[in-house]
Amino acid sequence: MRVAFLGLGKMGSALVPHLLNAGCEVTVWNRSSSAAKELASKGATMASSAAEAVSSCEVVFSLLLNDAATEAVLFDGGVLDAMPKNAVHVSVGTISVALAKRLTLEHAKRGHRYVGAPVFGRPNVAAEGKLWTVVGGAKEAVQSVRSLLESYTRGMTVVSEEPWSAHAMKLAGNFSVAAMVATLSEAMMVAESMGVSPELFVEMANSAAFRSPLYEVYGKTLTNPPKEVGASMELGEKDIRLFREAAAANGVKTPLAELMGKNFDAAIEAGMKDHDWATGYYELVRKRQVEVPVVL
Amino acid sequence: MRVAFLGLGKMGSALVPHLLNAGCEVTVWNRSSSAAKELASKGATMASSAAEAVSSCEVVFSLLLNDAATEAVLFDGGVLDAMPKNAVHVSVGTISVALAKRLTLEHAKRGHRYVGAPVFGRPNVAAEGKLWTVVGGAKEAVQSVRSLLESYTRGMTVVSEEPWSAHAMKLAGNFSVAAMVATLSEAMMVAESMGVSPELFVEMANSAAFRSPLYEVYGKTLTNPPKEVGASMELGEKDIRLFREAAAANGVKTPLAELMGKNFDAAIEAGMKDHDWATGYYELVRKRQVEVPVVL
Structure with a gap:
């Protein structure tokens, strides 16, 4: 299958090799070209623009930073108009529900199909091909790209035939993980104030209650950035x-x-924009015990 | 070993049979006597007062409703003064850190030892002998009751030699579980507003991220009270x-x-005092979407 891949950050770069291994002809494009060169050495074709990358493809993957970057590439970058009729756009990025709805309409106008397919997992999990994919889209559109999604996926949740529903579920899932980090931060802070190591608290809570590998991983990540x-x-x-x-x-x-x-706003205001989101959150909770008044 | 057990609610009643099976002579006491009669039929001895129950015992377990009930029985009920010298008080209930500190001192004055040993798990898990016990106390005091704790415990976290530290960890653990319920309630509410079933959201989030049996159980409990x-x-x-x-x-x-x-205060004010704490919390979150202004 002829596939274009737009956006070669850590996640995108980890996904393209799986598509190559699945036998796809992959044309890659990224704002800066170093990641594309790396993937070209593995068999991908480099395109000089996003519009060029998609012009003869059956499937277009996008995995860009946020709504603004996605809109810039798809609208201003001419991707929407360059895509062949009947092509399928698989949107892997975590974008807003509103943009997903808008893209569904814009693609339909041009005879394309839009599939929302955001993923759970960090880049190392992507490299192992073990992401969890959440899918929304018309049945036959999903069916036509299923084997591609499976090339990097350990499991899939098909939410509904509305592409935006997958993006909504991804956001609700991310909220749940962020709430776990917020909870851990608060509980670990209290444990520490009692003279109990945060590590022991996490071990106890996970053994006694959660038994969740994710809880364990984040517990370790918070204490060992x-x-x-x-x-x-x-x-x-x-x-x-x-x-x-x-x-x-x-x-x-x-x-x-x-x-x-x-709390995220306060952290960014405090200059922590590029810190790891989980360890940064914990760091903020610890700092604000002495520095700033509590949020509530 | 001669053991007294004070407090025969659902949890206490589930623990006594394990102590009997472990070969203890168990004297039981409860404010109302029906649960005691049930356990007498299984080999326990009934006492007519808490003070009588503990008067010739080596180990006293307490598992009472809250701080007030614990204080009423131990102080006003004469248990502290009736306990033999060198006896060990194992406090299984979820009591305050302040009361645990006070009890440690009061027992020490009288030549007793105090072990904080709250547990994680619902009554059905207690019946299976698979609770998780969190322990705080002087080494030799803990050692002397270890086999009794093990009779109903699948694993143990020894926090420190300070009894109150175990109670603090139990409270932090309960906070974490309550935060999971609060998070689930908010995320499931959003999923539902998107036309996605709360069940599908829980399944997705647990498969994609948490992989936690507790998360799964509470997800089901919220949707099927x-x-x-x-x-x-x-x-x-x-x-x-x-x-x-x-x-x-x-x-x-x-x-x-x-x-x-x-939120708990609002729920109790709304007359939900005796509802299940988890399903009640979710119910409140759903209700307040239309009825009352948001908390923050």
């Missing part, structure tokens, strides 16, 4: 904001997310 | 309040717990 930032505070802030916007659009109140949003 | 209340809203309110008090005593701010505390 990784050398490389997994995702930034800025991305964490974006995800919580999009979750709140999606909820608010439906008239749903989200006080927990609001509290977390305020 | 159990016929029998596991623990009441009143108990949930108590646990979050004690966590906040323990944190505040150390000058630690807990905005997440504060938000949850306000």
Whole structure:
């Protein structure tokens, strides 16, 4: 299958090799070209523009930083108009529900199909081909790209035939993980104030109650900040904001997310924009014990 | 070993058979006597008062509703003065850090030893002997009751030689579980507003991220309220309040717990005192979408 891949950050770069291994002809494009060169050495074709990359493809993957980058590439970059009729756009990025709805319409106008297919997992999990994919889209459109999604996926949740529903579920899932980090931060802080190591608290709570590998991983990540930032505070802030916007659009109140949003804002204001989103959140909770008044 | 067991609620009644099976002579006492009669038929001895129950025992277990009930029985009920010298008090209940500190001192004055040993798990898990026990206490005191704790325990976390540290960890653990319920409630509410079933959201988030049996169980409990209340809203309110008090005593701010505390208060005000604490919390979050202004 002829596939274009737009956006070669850590995640995108980890996904392209799986598509190559699945036998696809992959044309790659990225704003800066170093990641594309790396993938060209593995068999991908480099394109000089996003519009060129998609012009003769059956499937277009996009995995760009946020709504603004996605809009810039798809609209201003001419991708929407360059895509062949009947092509399928698979949107892997964590974008807003509103943009997913808009893209569904714009693609339909041009005879394309749009599939929302955001993923759960960090780049190392992507490299192993073990992401979890959440899918929304018309049945036959999903069916036509299923084997491609499976090339990097350990499991899939098909939410509905509405592409935006997959993006909504991804945002709600990210909110849940962020709430776990917020909870851990608060509980570990209390444990520490009692003279109990945060590590022992995490071990106890996970053995006694959660038994969750994710809880364990984040517990360790908070107390032993990784050398490389997994995702930034800025991305964490974006995800919580999009979750709140999606909820608010439906008239749903989200006080927990609001509290977390305020913490992300405070962290970014304090210059922690590029810190790891999880360790940064914990760091902020610890700092604000002495420095700033509590949010509530 | 001669053991007294004070407090035969659902949890206490589930623990006594394990102590009997472990070969203990168990004298039981409860405010009302029906549960004691049931256990007498299994080999326990009934006492007519708490003080009588403990008067010739080596180990006293207490598992009473809350601080007030624990104080009433131990102080006003004469248990502290009736306990033989060198006896060990194993406090299984979820009590405050402040009361645990006070009891440690009062017992020491009288030549007793105090072990904090609260547990994680619902009554059905207690019946299976698979609770998780969190222990604080002097080494040799803990050693002397270890086999008794093991009779109903699948694993143990020894926190420190300070009995109160175990109670603090139990409160922080309960806070974490309550925060999971609060998070689930908010995310499921948003999913529902998107036309996605709360069940599908839970399945997706647990497959994609948490992989936690506890997350799965609570997800199911929220959408399919159990016929029998596991623990009441009143108990949930108590646990979050004690966590906040323990944190505040150390000058630690807990905005997440504060938000949850306000929700528990609102639920109790709305007459939901005896509802299941988890399904009641979700019910409140759903109700307040239309009925009352948001907390934050």
